[in-house]
Amino acid sequence: MSDLDAKINEHFAGFVVRKDLVKAVKGNAIVPTYVLEYLLGQYCATDDEASIQTGIETVKEILRKHYVHRSEAGLIQSTIKEKGRYKVIDQVSVSLNEKTDSYEAVFDNLGIKKVAVDSGTVKAHPKLLVTGVWCIADVQYEFSEDARTSPWILESIKPIQIAKVDYDHYREVRSAFTTEEWIDILMQSIGFRPEAFGRRSKLLQLLRLIPFVERNYNLIELGPKGTGKSHIYSEFSPHGQLISGGEVSIPKLFVNNSNGRIGLVGYWDVVAFDEFAGREKTANKALVDIMKNYMANKSFSRGVNPMGAEASFSFVGNTDHNVPFMLKNSDLFEALPSQFHDSAFIDRLHAYLPGWEIDVIRGEMFTKGFGFIVNYLVEILRHLRSEDFSNRPDQFFQVSERISTRDRDAIYKTMSGMLKLIFPDGSQAEAEVEELLRLAMESRKRVKDQLARIDTTYPEVDFHYVGSDGAKRHVSTVEEDEYPQFYHLKPALDPKDQGNAAVAPPSAHLPSEDDERAMAPIASISPKPQPAPKLAEGHHVFAENRKGVSYDKLFGPYIDGASRIIVTDPYIRLFYQHRNMMEFVEMVIRRKPPEDQVKVHLVTGPDEGTISRQRELLESITTACTGTGVEFSWAFDTSGTAHARDIVTDTGWKMVLDRGLDIFQPPIKTEGFSLGDRLQEHRMLKNFYVTYVRLDPDVGGT
Structure with a gap:
């Protein structure tokens, strides 16, 4: 055990787990990491090796008995019938049957439908009405002669997430760690070995977490395949929902006019759009318009009263070309579908995470050290969503007054998110704030510079800030410094045609x-x-x-x-x-x-x-x-x-x-x-x- 592992176990006993244990217990169970870590947190949240080994066997046994594999669904159904009641781990969703005026659940892996659910359960867990939620559930089987009555009954259900955490303790104990140690703890908590990453690479990984800690934050990450862009949204948190960019509709995302039921944005902290890029893809124009309004105003409307929500958006996708090619021939948003390759949509993005700077994920990058149980960490991050750290940089620096309000808001939201992650106790020093401020300004500058290429009505902006010494300090992006000969080019062709410009006959x-x-x-x-x-x-x-x-x-x-x-x-x-x-x-x-x-x-x-x-x-x-x-x-x-x-x-x-x-x-x-x-x-x-x-x-x- 490293010194950092010993230290985190000392100060957060019971809330940390050895991260390589997930692989040890997963087997062929197709479940998110946070589900496995929830179970590991019950039995393996210790540094005692003997207890860990015993806990691993316990978790394996729980998965063996209660996790439902699709191939064994018939066997589990038979077990429920013979025993009358049985506990299962499965993804569950609920819908209202208007013909019978009752709620019915669907168990994804178990393959059973029309499972009777009482109203109290639905009121306690409204997310079940929107999409599938991983749960531990007791299912009963009671046969009835009435063919209209389903024999399946949901007796009890418990979503897999921690109900309550002590945020004050978390904030107080932060002071026991240096900034570098805390960043490394967060890296280990998301599964990575800190030694495999440089300082900037660590900060870019943490930038992916900002949507979980900031309300109504809009992040985009485009880059090569295999860099783990979607992992954080599918595996990390029970409060995030990853959907395919082509599978979303207005009723699913915002509101269903037929019944007035709010969509994903009303129930999830983060809605991530996977495989968002692809010039050949198409999107519903009405959906794009509502998304733009929501991203700008935190509200949406479909001909009825406006509704508000707090969900952050993350857009992740693969680029078709490398950075110098894009800068020379088009822009850094060239991979987006044409409906989203739109200046009004792009301008609403708070930050562009440069995916080309993220290494392809390799085995040696994963940690064997201790990190926070993800269910514990995501509840902390969720608590922090209600706080605002955006004014903290003002005690050291002044952002240029020539930067627009939208640019300034984007910079401050990114700053607030990074400060919540790294300095929840407010212990940041001037040099540390400056490092994060430059990253936040760069992330927005990347958006604004590309807007100037796409739409000539957008002026180029001088991104700079003034230090406590009164000196003016300019901010540039890495690709601007690396490829100055291409960065400020204005493409001769219309951006929508750029993808075809480089295609061979x-x-x-x-x-x-x-x-x-x-x-x-x-x-x-x-x-x-x-x-x-x-x-x-x-x-x-x-x-x-x-x-x-x-x-x-x-x-x-x-x-x-x-x-x-x-x-x-x-x-x-x-x-x-x-x-x-x-x-x-x-x-x-x-x-x-x-x-x-x-x-x-x-x-x-x-x-x-x-x-x-x-x-x-x-x-x-x-x-x-x-x-x-x-x-x-x-x-x-x-x-x-x-x-x-x-x-x-x-x-x-x-x-x-x-x-x-x-x-x-x-x-x-x-x-x-x-x-x-x-x-x-x-x-x-x-x-x-x-x-x-x-x-x-x-x-x-x-």
Whole structure:
């Protein structure tokens, strides 16, 4: 146990749990983390190893007996019938049957409907009327001769959440920890190992929590796949609801005019829209208009009296291109559906979390240390929603008066959220407030700068603040500092057309991985018309044991300018051969302009003996390329006809290699360091040849 683990156990005994225990008890139970931690909190909220092990077995037994797997629903139904009553853990929703004037529950996994529910239960737990809620429920079975009467009866129900916490104790004990320790505790509480993250990366992770601690906060996060954007909304809190961006309707989200029942915004602290991006998606215009009004005014109306709500909105989605490409050709909101790629909607966002700065989630990022039981932490955060910390920065800094009211409100809401998370006791120092203020201003500036691209009626704003010393301090975004040559460009094309501007013609289409696996994987590329190249065709032979050769020297000049590259090599099987493929991709990344997008597709043969390991290594290359501007895909040639070893580009070059990428002698493993491991020029070659062929643009090549 680390010093921090010992300290958190000392001050928050009974409210912390070792975070790796979730994986130990989950098994094949498809339940959110907060459900499992609720149970672990009952039996494993201790640092005593013997008690932990006993608690784990108890929780496993509870899940084994009472968690309902869909595949075993019939068995559990039979158990309820035979015993007359049985306790289950399931997702439950309730609706009113107007024909019988009674409430009826649906158990999602158990697969039973029309379960009788009394009015008192519905009044005590109104969320059941809106959507499914994870609960521990006692279900009875009483058969009746009346076919209209359901035999299923809900005797008692308990939503899985802590009812009451001591917020004053939480705030008082905060002073026992340094700022760095407290941030690390929060990181461990959401499941991450703090040592795997830098300071800014930690703050960006915590930024995802602001919707849980701030009322009516609107956050957007767009970035590469696999960075855990939706995890915090689906697994972290029983007060958050994650829905697919395409599955929401006006009645479900706001109010149903037929019965006057309020939707999700009236019952949940956070409504998150998953898979929100996608230019091909469409949205109901009326829904978009109501959303915009709600995001701006905290109220909505559907032809009747206006209604208010406190739910925060989070929008998460994947970007199609890397940052420099978006900045050069469109804007950082380019991935949004056209109805949401709207200046009025975007202006209502309080912060843009740069998802491209979040690392792809890897196993070594998860903690084995202690953190708050999430049910405890989310109740604390929910309590903090009623407080306002937005004026705290004013004792140290003055935000520019030239910033609009909407910008100022957005900055202060982000500041308030971060201060609630890190300094609930008000112990913040000037330097710490400044760090958070800069992050809050940057998060809003990212929105405002892109608005100036999308809608020319929005003026560019000088985001700065004045310190206690009277000095004016400007704020910039990371991408503004990294790509100044693109950041302030005004796109020549209409933003709605930008997505099509970078799409290659159909003749140059590279099939997706799914397409490749379903068809013969030897694809054709029709070269793009290019100026006459200075590079020469030719045949070159390289002697064994020679050094001084690298992929960059062999292939670099010939792949420059390509947007699609197909590598055909049937023998990418052993680990060092996968490393060769990775080094080829690295070479492409180094040589291409940062704003360009390049697709590299590998066609190789399956290694029947270790095919699962082969897939794992190939997928690791795909993951490693996330956010680089290079998209790596691969396919197996299951026909066994692909004996060719070549590299083909859509700029009209084909490089034929008798050994494929396997031109280096296998590395010799040593305990020390070897230049040959790090630099290709210091590796000995096998005997091989390469032939450079200029393809006829009118004919294409394979």
